[in-house]
Amino acid sequence: MNSSRADAALSPPPGKKLRDYVETALPKIVLGPTLACALVFVYGFVLWTAWLSFTESRLLPRYDLVGFIQYVALFENDRWWIALKNLAIFGSLFIGICLVTGLLLAILLDQRIRAEGFLRAVYLYPMALSFIVTGTAWRWILNPGLGIEHLVRQLGFETFTFDWIVTPGMSIYTVVIAGAWQSSGFVMALFLAGLRGVDDSIIKAAQVDGAGPVRIYTRIIIPSLRPVFFSALIILAHIAIKSFDLVMALTGGGPGFSSDLPATFMYVFAFNRNQIGLGAASAMMMLLTVVAIIVPMMYAETRRQHRG
Amino acid sequence: MSSLTIRNIRKVFGAVEVLKDIALRIDAGEFLILVGPSGCGKSTLLNILAGLDTATSGEILIGDKVVNNLSPKDRDIAMVFQSYALYPNMTVRQNISFGLEMRRVPKQEQGEIVDRVAKILQMAHLLDRKPAQLSGGQRQRVAMGRAIARDPQLFLFDEPLSNLDAKLRVEMRTEIKLLHDRLKATIVYVTHDQIEAMTLGSKIAVMQGGEIRQFGSPQEIYDRPADLFVAGFIGSPSMNFIKAQAVEDAGGVGLQLQTADGPFVLPLREAGEALRPRMGKTLILGVRPEQISDSGTVLRTARYAYARKFRIELVEPTGPDTLLFVRINGETVCCRVRPEQACAAGESMELAFDLSKAVFFDPDSGKRIG
Amino acid sequence: MVEVQRTETAGARVIGRVMLYALLILFALYYLMPLFVMLTTSLKTLDDIRGGNLIALPEQVSFDAWIKAWSSACTGVNCGGLSGNFWNSVSFVLPAVAISTLIGALNGYVLTMWRFRGSDVFFTLLLIGCFIPFQVVLLPMAQTLGWLGIANSTTGLIFVHVVYGLAFTTLFFRNFYVSIPEELVKAARIDGAGFFRIFWRIILPLSPPILVVCVIWQFTQIWNDFLFGVVFSSGERQPITVALNNLVNTSTGVKEYNVDMAAAIIAGLPTLFVYVVAGKYFVRGLTAGSVKG
Numbered sequence: 001m002n003s004s005r006a007d008a009a010l011s012p013p014p015g016k017k018l019r020d021y022v023e024t025a026l027p028k029i030v031l032g033p034t035l036a037c038a039l040v041f042v043y044g045f046v047l048w049t050a051w052l053s054f055t056e057s058r059l060l061p062r063y064d065l066v067g068f069i070q071y072v073a074l075f076e077n078d079r080w081w082i083a084l085k086n087l088a089i090f091g092s093l094f095i096g097i098c099l100v101t102g103l104l105l106a107i108l109l110d111q112r113i114r115a116e117g118f119l120r121a122v123y124l125y126p127m128a129l130s131f132i133v134t135g136t137a138w139r140w141i142l143n144p145g146l147g148i149e150h151l152v153r154q155l156g157f158e159t160f161t162f163d164w165i166v167t168p169g170m171s172i173y174t175v176v177i178a179g180a181w182q183s184s185g186f187v188m189a190l191f192l193a194g195l196r197g198v199d200d201s202i203i204k205a206a207q208v209d210g211a212g213p214v215r216i217y218t219r220i221i222i223p224s225l226r227p228v229f230f231s232a233l234i235i236l237a238h239i240a241i242k243s244f245d246l247v248m249a250l251t252g253g254g255p256g257f258s259s260d261l262p263a264t265f266m267y268v269f270a271f272n273r274n275q276i277g278l279g280a281a282s283a284m285m286m287l288l289t290v291v292a293i294i295v296p297m298m299y300a301e302t303r304r305q306h307r308g
Numbered sequence: 309m310s311s312l313t314i315r316n317i318r319k320v321f322g323a324v325e326v327l328k329d330i331a332l333r334i335d336a337g338e339f340l341i342l343v344g345p346s347g348c349g350k351s352t353l354l355n356i357l358a359g360l361d362t363a364t365s366g367e368i369l370i371g372d373k374v375v376n377n378l379s380p381k382d383r384d385i386a387m388v389f390q391s392y393a394l395y396p397n398m399t400v401r402q403n404i405s406f407g408l409e410m411r412r413v414p415k416q417e418q419g420e421i422v423d424r425v426a427k428i429l430q431m432a433h434l435l436d437r438k439p440a441q442l443s444g445g446q447r448q449r450v451a452m453g454r455a456i457a458r459d460p461q462l463f464l465f466d467e468p469l470s471n472l473d474a475k476l477r478v479e480m481r482t483e484i485k486l487l488h489d490r491l492k493a494t495i496v497y498v499t500h501d502q503i504e505a506m507t508l509g510s511k512i513a514v515m516q517g518g519e520i521r522q523f524g525s526p527q528e529i530y531d532r533p534a535d536l537f538v539a540g541f542i543g544s545p546s547m548n549f550i551k552a553q554a555v556e557d558a559g560g561v562g563l564q565l566q567t568a569d570g571p572f573v574l575p576l577r578e579a580g581e582a583l584r585p586r587m588g589k590t591l592i593l594g595v596r597p598e599q600i601s602d603s604g605t606v607l608r609t610a611r612y613a614y615a616r617k618f619r620i621e622l623v624e625p626t627g628p629d630t631l632l633f634v635r636i637n638g639e640t641v642c643c644r645v646r647p648e649q650a651c652a653a654g655e656s657m658e659l660a661f662d663l664s665k666a667v668f669f670d671p672d673s674g675k676r677i678g
Numbered sequence: 679m680v681e682v683q684r685t686e687t688a689g690a691r692v693i694g695r696v697m698l699y700a701l702l703i704l705f706a707l708y709y710l711m712p713l714f715v716m717l718t719t720s721l722k723t724l725d726d727i728r729g730g731n732l733i734a735l736p737e738q739v740s741f742d743a744w745i746k747a748w749s750s751a752c753t754g755v756n757c758g759g760l761s762g763n764f765w766n767s768v769s770f771v772l773p774a775v776a777i778s779t780l781i782g783a784l785n786g787y788v789l790t791m792w793r794f795r796g797s798d799v800f801f802t803l804l805l806i807g808c809f810i811p812f813q814v815v816l817l818p819m820a821q822t823l824g825w826l827g828i829a830n831s832t833t834g835l836i837f838v839h840v841v842y843g844l845a846f847t848t849l850f851f852r853n854f855y856v857s858i859p860e861e862l863v864k865a866a867r868i869d870g871a872g873f874f875r876i877f878w879r880i881i882l883p884l885s886p887p888i889l890v891v892c893v894i895w896q897f898t899q900i901w902n903d904f905l906f907g908v909v910f911s912s913g914e915r916q917p918i919t920v921a922l923n924n925l926v927n928t929s930t931g932v933k934e935y936n937v938d939m940a941a942a943i944i945a946g947l948p949t950l951f952v953y954v955v956a957g958k959y960f961v962r963g964l965t966a967g968s969v970k971g
Contacts, residue, residue: 020379026873027792030784034844035800041815041822041841042807048818061821101705108702121957122706125713128953128960130902132919133946136926137712140719140935141732151731185709189961242811245904249923266813271909276817283813290811360864381870393861397883406879410870458869 046287052280059274070281080282083260086172087289090179090261091240097180098236099229102187107217109188110195120192124185131182135249138178139165142250168258171251175243175259178250183239187232194228195221230301237293241286262286309336309494310371310461312357317366319352319518326352328518330366334511337492341509343499345541349518350498351466357496358464359383370461381410383462386455390467392447394439400450401435404457411458425453428487445476452484456491465497469504481507502542506530514538531665536674539594539667545631548600548641550593551671554583563593566637568619569656577612579663582678591677592669597631597642599662602649606660615660623653634659720744720940727935743936747944751937753924760941762914763921767901770832770917774839775896781840782847782892783885787877789848790855791863801852808845815842816909823910830911838910839900846899847892850963854888855881887959894956895963898949918945 054065074080105123109116126134141147144163152160164170198221206216244263251259253268260268262282270279312334319327327349334340342350355361357368359380368375375383386407394403404425405418413421426432429449439447448468455463468484469477485508488495499505505512506526513523514537522534533539539547552563555573561580562573574593576583583591599606603615621640622633630650632643643659651657668677715732720743722736730737749759756762789801819838820829828834858881866876907917916924922945926938953960 020377023379023872027788027794027797030873031788031797031800034781034785034804034848037841037844038800038804038807041819042810043803045815045818046810049814052817061817105705108698108705111698113698113702119702119706120961121954122709124957124961125950125953126709128898128949129946130904130919130949132902132904132923133942134712136922136938136942137716139926140939141712141715146727146935147732151733154731181709181712238809242813244813245919245923248904248908249926252927263811263813266816267905267909270817280817283811283816286811287814290809294809355864358864358868360867380864380867381872385868387865387868389861389865391859391861393859393865395862395866395880397880406866406871407869410875454865454869 049280049283052276053284055277055280057276057280059276061276070277071285073278074281074285077278079257079260080262080265082257083262083265086259087241087261089172090176090243091237093173093176094179094183094240095233095236097176098184098187099232101180101184102232103191103222103225105184105188106191106195109192120189123188126182127186129182131243131245132249134178134182135246138174138181139250142174142177165251166255168255171255171259175247175250175261179239179243179246182246183236187236190228190232191225194225198224227301230297234294234297237297238290241290241293262289309492311336311338311369312340312462312494312496313367313369314353314357315367315369317353317356317363317368319349319356319361320364326518327356327363330518330520332511332513332520332523334494334496336371336494339488339495339497339508339510341497341499341505341512342515343502343505343509343512343541344515344521346500348515350500350515353515354464354466354496354498357462358385358387384460385462385464386458386460387464387466388451388455388468390470392439392451392468392471394447394450394454396439399436399438400431400442400453403439403450404454407454407458421457425457428456428490429453444472445480448472448476448480452487456487461494463493463495465495467499468497469499469501484508502544506542512542514541516541532676533594533667534676536592536594536669539669539676543596545597545642545644547594547596548639549669550595550637550639550641551590552593552637553590554580554586554588556587561587568635569617572616574614574661574663576663576666579612579666583668586677590671592671594667594669594676595641595661595663596665597644598629599665600641600643600659601662602645603658603660604649605646606662610660610662611664613660613662613664615658617656617658619656620651620653623650625650632657632659716939716943720747720936720943722936724932724934724936740936743934743940744944746934747925747937747940751925751934751941752928753921756914760918760921760925760944763916763918764944766832766915767917767919770835770839771897771900774836774843774900775893777836778840778843778847778896779889779892781844782849783851783882783889784877785844785848786851786853786855787881789852790858791860791876791881792873801848804845804848808849812842812905816905820909830913830915832915834910835906835917838906839903842906843896843899847896850888850892850895851885854885858884890956890959891963894952894960897952898960901949 051063051065052061053070054067055062056064056066056069109120113119142162142165144150144161144166147162149160149162152162165174202220202224203216206220211219242263243261244267247253247259247261247264248267253260253264262285266279266282266286269275269282314330314332317327317330318325330349330353332340342353344350352361356363359375359378359382363376370383370385394400395406398406401422404422408418408421422435423432426435429452431446431449431453434442434446434450439450442450448471451468465484469480472480481504487493488508497504497508505514509526511523512526512529514521514529516537522529522538529538529542533542533547536549540549550563550565552565552574555562555564557573557575560575560577561583562575565572565574603613606613607615618634618636620632621635624631624633625647628647629644630647632645632650634641634643645659649657669675670677711733718734718736719727721739721741722730723738723740723742726737726740747759748761748764750757751759753760753763789797823829823834823837826834826837828837862880863876866880871879902919903917904919904923907920908923911917911920922941925941
């Protein structure tokens with residue numbers, strides 16, 4: 001039919017070769033800028049920072065290598081050790097609390113609840129806020145003069161004290177409180193999506209086999225959420241290691257530098273104290289921490305999946 | 309419509325040779341089936357024909373024109389996909405006219421073409437729907453309409469019926485056949501379904517492991533399969549393969565067979581002439597289920613046959629025929645009889661081998677002898 | 679016997695449900711408490727704050743703190759309130775979101791529909807980039823922005839946020855486009871459409887769900903960012919998060935908690951608004967990368 005149609009349109013237009021060449025190369029051309037960005041601004045900059053960490057750069061970068069001086073200085077610095085200790089405390093408590101509350105909330109919400117959508121929205125809204133806003137709010141709530149301490153005392157408990165936020169050694173725990181408040185809803189959302197994804201027929205089979213609700217959760221559903229645990233763990237670990245805004249807004253790293261984390265340490269030394277070399281070294285240590293924690297986890301998980 | 313010539317096409321992915329020296333030619337208006345198990349390279353070959361993939365070496369000619377270096381849009385082909393690949397955001401009308409629009413066919417002419425195609429495929433009432441509102445069969449129809457509208461030199465079909473249910477598949481198969489008769493189009497059609505291959509094709513290329521194992525007309529391939537693979541792949545239920553020794557039998561060649569009731573020699577007479585040089589050697593007898601049937605039927609139709617009582621191990625009624633299974637030389641052999649002739653499992657009945665169409669294979673090379 | 683047991687279970691069921699709801703509501707109150715406290719505090723006068731307590735309602739609703747936070751509060755040396763910083767944030771967030779989303783969409787399109795040798799390696803390379811702590815790039819980036827002449831400028835912030843947002847936007851679109859059959863693109867190529875035409879006519883019309891997810895995600899991320907803001911901008915060019923932090927940490931004068939709270943709400947309002955309007959997509963964005971990838 002219709003052979004009169006558009007013979008002209010079909011005959012190759014002049015210069016087609018070039019056009020075809022461009023057409024085939026287009027996908028690569030489109031990815032080009034992103035590739036360049038990744039290579040330069042991610043990988044290149046990591047190497048650049050690594051280089052800086054082996055120099056004596058202070059206010060201005062210098063590029064003559066001096067070996068591990070900055071790393072030695074870093075690990076002789078008490079403040080760095082405090083930051084590391086705080087990261088361990090904050091990281092483990094923050095991740096633990098978020099996982100437990102997140103899972104608990106998800107299971108509670110999974111019981112065919114009225115107004116589930118509303119409750120879910122309430123649990124999750126902190127995630128939409130900036131850590132700075134969260135920090136500001138909790139800084140006010142936790143301040144001993146007019147915050148919770150004041151409130152409880154007004155209720156008649158005259159000797160009640162809750163002054164962690166101004167107590168060295170305790171202020172890092174207030175960061176945990178605010179951090180968990182902000183992120184646990186997110187973990188809830190992850191787990192809830194996981195729960196909804198569990199195959200119904202497995203649950204029915206278990207019910208037919210006579211398993212009660214508790215047993216169904218502990219033996220069947222929760223084990224099947226393993227990939228979700230894994231995702232949540234990686235994301236939370238990542239949030240913990242790079243935590244910066246929350247500490248800045250909540251405690252400013254204080255009192256003194258008792259609630260410093262590596263991220264605030266890096267910022268203060270690199271940009272406020274003009275110790276670029278030391279800042280670079282601490283940044284590299286943060287990167288290594290991420291690599292040391294996340295890479296083995298991902299490796300173990302992918303291996304497990306391959307075997308499964 | 310154009311002829312299609314494929315010259316020595318090779319495709320290598322890393323260390324894997326997906327296509328090994330594929331060569332064939334069909335005339336304008338022929339319906340070529342590429343059939344084979346999954347992974348045999350048939351879809352890769354189709355993609356290369358379409359220009360969606362490139363060959364490592366070799367040439368493709370549509371008509372007299374080498375199209376290797378042309379992009380898909382310049383090859384003047386149309387393709388129907390297994391998933392139909394209808395544009396979900398467009399109506400049926402827009403789906404059909406998209407290719408015309410891209411080729412700058414004037415608007416008015418686009419409309420005429422769409423209407424004509426809709427009439428051919430009886431889907432005028434569907435033109436303003438979106439693909440999501442169509443049933444599987446209707447989508448299939450739209451996908452074909454989109455191809456027809458372009459009036460290409462060559463149609464490519466990539467397993468177009470695989471996503472349909474069994475009943476619809478048979479219907480659409482008939483429709484594609486009618487369409488081919490009507491359009492006199494040159495078609496290359498990929499499928500893994502040997503029934504589709506037999507019913508639709510004017511030429512079949514049976515592929516396996518990146519090679520064409522046999523290229524010929526459907527009947528040729530059915531009656532004279534080139535090797536064990538083709539013989540086993542085409543036909544359902546599959547051809548029976550019985551390994552047996554060629555022995556002297558009344559001046560001719562016979563095959564030494566063994567059943568539970570004892571050994572016997574199957575006389576081959578004329579069919580065995582080609583086997584004379586292989587006297588005493590082991591070979592493989594290939595015989596289709598319908599060639600072992602109740603002796604009444606076979607003896608009436610076959611040029612020569614051999615009848616004998618066999619003990620039936622299993623009975624499978626299919627409706628039009630009943631399949632009986634007997635054991636010969638340790639192999640389970642399928643025989644096809646008329647339902648009323650079938651006996652019960654465990655009983656014995658007389659079955660006759662129609663040897664005029666029997667084929668023999670070399671057990672080492674797998675090739676047909678003679 | 680059976681009857682008795684049935685009523686017992688029914689009773690236990692009711693008690694169980696009540697406890698369940700009680701627990702859920704308790705948690706809800708806990709999560710809402712800080713927002714409530716922020717809101718009430720921002721509407722109190724300073725006297726009211728000192729006289730009352732955390733959860734008391736304002737004696738008398740006053741918007742003075744809001745007005746001050748918006749137009750006259752002092753952050754460091756500037757006493758123009760947060761309005762300037764708010765519009766700063768708007769002015770770099772919107773272009774950064776638009777650009778990173780567009781490039782991400784094109785990248786995702788290539789990575790799923792036009793794969794070539796090495797494109798998977800590229801994607802892995804990009805994904806790994808998601809995991810680096812940004813502290814590792816701060817020092818070189820500060821220097822580079824200086825060389826490019828866009829340090830402490832809106833352009834500079836747009837640039838930084840686009841560069842470090844690409845990994846995520848690409849991931850979003852790639853994971854979405856993976857579920858679109860490749861045949862669609864093949865069919866369009868045979869129909870005669872080219873790379874951009876297919877994107878524009880076929881792929882983009884299928885993308886609204888992921889576009890919304892991506893835009894919301896990027897908007898929230900960039901609006902809420904503090905690290906890049908505090909490192910790469912200063913003074914009047916600072917985004918609102920940095921200004922808020924400065925305001926709260928300004929130690930001169932009387933601590934005006936009501937102004938702090940009003941400022942915090944102002945800083946959080948755009949993302950909260952987005953969350954209320956399109957929460958479903960927000961959640962989808964949060965879970966998209968993690969559940970799938």
